[in-house]
Amino acid sequence: MAQIVDTIAQAIKRADKTFFNENYTKQAQAVVDGLRKAGFEIVPVKPPEVLVEYAVENIPFGRLRPSELIRALYGTMVENCRKFVS
Template sequence: MPAPIEDIIAKAIKDADKSFFNEDYAKQAKAVTAALKKAGYEVAPVKPPPGLVEWAKDNIPFGRLRPAELITQMYSMMVENVRRFDK
């Protein structure tokens, strides 16, 4: 089981910036997002950005899939591609 998300974020911030003054928050934020991605997470908006639903609809996996398999593939595909449309 992956580490709790709070632990991943705390460790990323701790490892990113050792200064006591004038912390580099951008550096910390990049470290957090990289650590989350490495742990298998992706930061995505609650609602899909414009174009993502249409793109996903056009890229639905073909073949006979059980509903759970289709939903799993669609979810993964949309989350992996959210950055393409999040502008």
């Protein structure tokens, strides 16, 4: 959690050098960009049905250990979330 807070703080600091720091949209975009650059993604708590369907169609087939299946499913959903969530 400390890494996320630090990433957000640094992104806001870099986003707007004006005296009053009034461009909140620019700051918010900088936060999102900073989080993505640090390896994070912002995703909804409940995935949309279209993303679930996509993941079902794109997870690897065959025998996987449960941990491998979970990693593959998680990766597929997080990496493709921006395609299905606006």
